[in-house]
Amino acid sequence: QADVFTFDPGFTSTAACESAITYIDGDKGELLHRGYPIEQLANKSSYLEMCYLLLYGELPNASQLSDFEGRVTRHTMVHEQMHNFFRGFRRDAHPMATMVGVVGAMSAFYHDSLDINDEWQREVAAIRMVAKLPTIAAMAYKYSIGQPFVYPKNSLSYAGNFLNMCFAVPAEEYHVNPILAKAMDRIMMLHADHEQNASTSTVRLAGSSGANPFACIAAGIACLWGPAHGGANQACLEMLREIGTVDRIPEYIAKAKDKNSGFRLMGFGHRVYKNFDPRATVMKESADEVLDLLGIHNNPTLQVAKELERIALSDDYFISKKLYPNVDFYSGIILDAMGFPTSMFTPIFAISRTVGWIAQWKEMIAEKNQKIGRPRQLYVGEKQRDYVDVKHR
Ligand code: SDX
Numbered sequence: 001q002a003d004v005f006t007f008d009p010g011f012t013s014t015a016a017c018e019s020a021i022t023y024i025d026g027d028k029g030e031l032l033h034r035g036y037p038i039e040q041l042a043n044k045s046s047y048l049e050m051c052y053l054l055l056y057g058e059l060p061n062a063s064q065l066s067d068f069e070g071r072v073t074r075h076t077m078v079h080e081q082m083h084n085f086f087r088g089f090r091r092d093a094h095p096m097a098t099m100v101g102v103v104g105a106m107s108a109f110y111h112d113s114l115d116i117n118d119e120w121q122r123e124v125a126a127i128r129m130v131a132k133l134p135t136i137a138a139m140a141y142k143y144s145i146g147q148p149f150v151y152p153k154n155s156l157s158y159a160g161n162f163l164n165m166c167f168a169v170p171a172e173e174y175h176v177n178p179i180l181a182k183a184m185d186r187i188m189m190l191h192a193d194h195e196q197n198a199s200t201s202t203v204r205l206a207g208s209s210g211a212n213p214f215a216c217i218a219a220g221i222a223c224l225w226g227p228a229h230g231g232a233n234q235a236c237l238e239m240l241r242e243i244g245t246v247d248r249i250p251e252y253i254a255k256a257k258d259k260n261s262g263f264r265l266m267g268f269g270h271r272v273y274k275n276f277d278p279r280a281t282v283m284k285e286s287a288d289e290v291l292d293l294l295g296i297h298n299n300p301t302l303q304v305a306k307e308l309e310r311i312a313l314s315d316d317y318f319i320s321k322k323l324y325p326n327v328d329f330y331s332g333i334i335l336d337a338m339g340f341p342t343s344m345f346t347p348i349f350a351i352s353r354t355v356g357w358i359a360q361w362k363e364m365i366a367e368k369n370q371k372i373g374r375p376r377q378l379y380v381g382e383k384q385r386d387y388v389d390v391k392h393r
Contacts, residue, residue, distance in 0.1 A: 138165030193356025237332030267329030
């Protein structure tokens with residue numbers, strides 16, 4: 001049931017929402033999507049099958065999955081006019097800045113005819129969002145490196161299409177490496193939804209006012225960008241590279257324990273998990289597998305990450321604070337091995353999380369008597385006082 005908290009001075013507020021999509025037990029390190037453990041989904045399912053599960057509540061049968069994949073595939077192109085939005089950004093704009101702007105602009109293309117009170121139209125908006133985010137993220141990447149946009153190819157898988165749109169160039173054939181496509185699909189599954197995290201709560205709060213879903217997702221992307229949230233995967237790889245070698249780890253551990261340093265180990269800790277983040281465990285296995293398959297043995301960054309994890313997990317400070325690696329600790333190492341710049345790490349998180357955001361938005365809008373969100377505060381300011389004319393101040 002929705003938890004009801006009573007704050008001083010005696011007002012109550014329902015500070016939690018009801019949702020049937022994702023369950024987390026932070027003490028046990030458990031993550032379930034519609035009841036299915038993330039470990040099983042990550043090893044047996046696919047991202048689009050998980051999208052179906054998150055959106056509709058059940059795993060699809062073969063024909064339902066094929067129909068859903070076909071509907072998503074046929075919506076992967078964006079309106080040709082949307083290409084113009086990219087040219088308004090500086091070449092060196094962070095792809096997340098571009099994504100916030102372009103996804104928000106989808107409101108101008110797909111919002112007018114959208115009645116969010118109509119179930120079918122909410123469904124169409126959800127499919128469009130899941131389908132177009134990879135295209136927009138790939139376009140943001142291509143724009144940032146001065147290469148031409150690559151159109152989606154319906155013959156490719158969802159993850160393979162994204163890799164092709166990012167790495168193909170007109171000058172030569174690009175062959176999607178199935179190992180990388182599978183690893184990318186698993187990364188997307190591991191980031192698909194995570195209960196009421198900051199960006200999902202942002203999407204819900206924006207949606208509670210009746211704002212159109214494209215604008216709500218743009219708000220979620222903006223929130224995800226922060227280094228305390230989805231931006232941590234970029235910050236984590238940059239930290240691991242800065243550490244450089246395992247002999248420098250103690251220096252960073254000491255800095256992380258020094259309150260005055262303001263430094264935190266990126267990819268460590270979590271607001272809910274006070275045990276292992278189950279996604280980090282799967283991600284670590286995937287990092288080993290992908291780097292091995294790519295023949296990148298003894299990757300120095302992976303060595304530093306593993307040694308940093310080993311040292312931190314045996315350190316009393318981290319044990320006392322229950323700080324464990326989270327989903328962002330290993331993901332950057334895999335994305336780096338795939339050839340992505342760190343600036344594309346959070347956009348990939350945003351692509352993956354779009355289905356979680358839109359599933360939670362749909363769940364909330366479908367609620368009977370949905371009310372606008374209104375977080376309350378504890379007022380700690382001045383008591384009432386009278387105005388003083390400037391002559392007497
Ligand atoms: C994501 O909510 C979600 O579900 C998010 C997410 C999702 O899928 O949506 O899981 C994705 O955002 C993962 C988190 C990615 N962020 C990082 O890796 C950034 C580094 N981590 C921290 O900034 C921090 O751990 C948070 C923000 C993730 C969680 O912070 P909390 O739960 O608010 O914990 P806190 O800041 O109150 O810290 C508790 C204590 C503090 O010490 P004290 O004040 O009690 O003395 O632990 C310390 C902190 O100083 N601490 C750390 C630390 N994280 C917390 N010390 C060093 N390094 C860290 N990483």
